[in-house]
Amino acid sequence: MLDRRSFILSVGTAALTNTSIAEAAPSATADTVAAPASGAPEALLTLTPKEAALLTALVDRLIPADDLSPSASQCGVVTYIDRQLAGAFGAGARLYLEGPFRPNAPAVFGYQSAMTPLQLVQAGAAELDDWSTAQRGKPIAALPAAELDPVLKDLEAGKITLGRVKATAFFEMLLQLTMEGFFADPIYGGNRDKAAWRMIGYPGLPATYAKAIRTHRGKRYEAEPKSIADFA
């Protein structure tokens, strides 16, 4: 059976070489990208299949599959990112977006881009794919996993120059969203089967420990983790 990453990789490559493939079958591609481990189809709300393929490749290097947990995308992180970017966060909720802008200000000033998070991720993804095609001969989603780690390290260190997007701003947004999706309550689309919570031993809800803080002093507290959805 083709694993998810290989499938997305092939779709992403095809989409690049023949855009009509992606355009002709957007729903099938979208369903496949966003499909949860259980198999129920989910739509992409705002990302294109090509963007989703790039993000899948990258987040699965940020959080790779191993015996501790499935990979980020297998845990729904790309679905999570898509939903966040499609919603208020992606549109710049709680983010002051009045100019003048100084996008190259030192990192201690935080977010200084003129773009909303959705615009930043979309522009960053397109510019990174352009860079990858020019420098590595292939788009990000078509690169072997071993070649992605150095790309991510260079993005993190600001050693790659993209176009309008500052490499470190794109990387920090990607890392933040990936960790959010992996560790947030599964109601947001990531952390499927509470895989991240199981990995670290976080019990989730209901979080009432008035007795346990005494009875489990110095002893591991173990419980089947529960999500908000388990109480709905």
Added chain:
Amino acid sequence: MVQQLKPVDVVVVGLGWTGAIMARELTKAGLEVLAIERGPDRDAASSFALPSIRDELRYSIRQELMQDAKTDPVSFRHRPTDEALPIRRFGAFLPGDGVGGMGTHWNGNTFRFLPTDHRLKSHLTERYGAARIPDYMTIQDWDVSYDELEPHYAKFEAVCGVSGKAGNIRGAIQAGGNPFEGPRSGEYPNKPLTPSHANELFRKGAGDLGLHPFPAPASNSSAPYTNPEGAKLGGCQYCGHCDRFGCEADAKATPWSTLGPALTGEAKFRKLTQAYVSRVLYDKAAKRATGVRYIDVRSGETFDQPAEIVVLATWVFGNTRLLLNSGIGTPYDPKTGSGVVGKNYCYQIQPTCEVFFETEELNPFMGAGGLGMVVDDFNGDNFDHSNLNFFGGGYISLGSTNGRPINFRPTPPGTPRWGAKWKSETAKWYRRTASMLVEGTNYSSRANFLDLDPNYRNVFGDPLLRVTYNFTDNDRAMADWVLGKAAEIGRAMGATVVAPKPRKGDFNVTAYQSSHNSGGAIMGKSPADSVVNRYLQHWDAHNLFVVGASAFPQNAGYNPTAAAAALTYWAAQAIAGAYVKHPAPLVPA
């Protein structure tokens, strides 16, 4: 068109801790009070129900209960010669909004300041000589002593049902409490919270070093409690969702959980939410505030609300900006040192030290906002500074506040931020790590101040408040020294890895440090050195009171809520007692 409203006795701007205290005390005194709050109405029953309140993404990461930076951020720069940039998303500090303000989503740490914190300049001058105080350090005395504030600290602690252990009752040192604290009139209203395992490791390690650990005083009720206002608080469930969250059990004391029931039943009290006060209406010739102008944030309509007394209770940034935008008082000029509005803006310096235990199970998700073990041996002037190159200090605490995994993912130094190694280290250490904090003093500096930004405006068209701030040489020397003491405690605890994290480089607006900002409308002895007198009454308008931590001339090494609240009770007593009978300056200028 500005719509004119019927006059009221008192307008209170902002309904967090200080606004709620003022509203309660002044309605008790028979005055009609209108509280105007920019954010939404909130209380536990309607807003903080289980299970949805336990949502780290919504409340902690997306900051649902905080001031919305999109509509009204502040701008920031490190030096008076730099260009300021807007803090586009709040990070280092998180101003609140809505009924309860930051008091809704605080952790509940309820420390009194040291007696010497209230008269810092006099104390340091007496002990070390005036020549030891650096030229840039613009510290001054509060002009209100600890002894004068003591009953008001006690009153606030009773309102909050603070859980703790006294260390000094009327001069008698109490075993297990903080021996450095000022004399208290009595014990805390609630017993200390149940310590976590990590708290106990800290207590033993610090004790082995000859230090004096004590349980942090916490406005998280260790047992069900009814306060003197008749409000009922639940017992804390150690859920680990205090800071940034509301409490569904009302076990955390908040303005509305503690004073809301009494205010709700009070005919003389009204609250108006979703209303942004843009100006204090000021009659400069008469030296009198005549009311406030506000904008309905949903409709955009503008109203003038006349009042006999105006109380600004909008926290540090709002208080200072209202004065500047309303043209009340002289703005501070860092070049000449003249002017007072915006002067002595302070924060705190808070380095941390993580401790990793190969073999301990710490269950970090069991916690409460104020649950912690503390040593005060290296705070303020509790130790001799004769041979040190700094003043001040800070408490060192090991808090068990939460293990919420989006934000709490400790790994030892040198661990990558992502990838297979990051993952295995995260999985290994999540349950076995605790963090110590140095709550460092910040003594005011000539170059740190607040004014109006010339380039950026908020959604209402007002200039952003501009924050000019960086840590000083004194701050850095102090923080490094106290952090060294924290690392010693970590080693005494037997930690496998002790990882001190000093604050290096320019101030960083992105990573949360604390919301313990202060100053900008400071108190003092005369109009030349301060915005308000010792009763928080404005020198240039005797019916205008500016309350809260904006009045601190410098910041102590403690969470500031109790000091801000005690000072507000003190000011309310002066208004209700003396001022109402004789509306005039309470201190001659």
